[in-house]
Amino acid sequence: MRDKHEQTLTLTLPEKKDSGHLFENTLEIPDFTAETQLAINGAAGEMARLGPEMKDLQRDLQISAQSQKRAEENFCQAGKDFQKRMEEQQKKMKEREQTMRDRQGKLRRELARNWAEI
Numbered sequence: 539m540r541d542k543h544e545q546t547l548t549l550t551l552p553e554k555k556d557s558g559h560l561f562e563n564t565l566e567i568p569d570f571t572a573e574t575q576l577a578i579n580g581a582a583g584e585m586a587r588l589g590p591e592m593k594d595l596q597r598d599l600q601i602s603a604q605s606q607k608r609a610e611e612n613f614c615q616a617g618k619d620f621q622k623r624m625e626e627q628q629k630k631m632k633e634r635e636q637t638m639r640d641r642q643g644k645l646r647r648e649l650a651r652n653w654a655e656i
């Protein structure tokens with residue numbers, strides 16, 4: 539049976555790296571220059587201008603997705619309908635083959651009987 543002993547392990551961790559965040563662990567907001575503020579306002583204006591266009595694009599994409607879904611459903615249904623028709627045709631062909639075999643047998647018996655009479 540083994541004894542349980544506490545063990546100590548020492549690890550050396552690498553230095554803390556820069557996370558790349560602009561506001562790193564601080565609540566201070568940096569001072570923006572007038573040029574930066576102007577650029578932010580311009581971007582906000584551009585986003586406001588593009589908003590309706592983006593909504594239209596989103597609606598068009600939704601309609602397109604719905605149309606694609608309906609087309610896929612129609613395609614699947616057409617495939618199922620085709621498969622069903624093929625199975626029906628195969629069934630009819632088998633029935634016709636059996637009818638032909640029955641007629642062939644009947645004709646052979648009649649010919650055999652006619653030959654026997656001659």
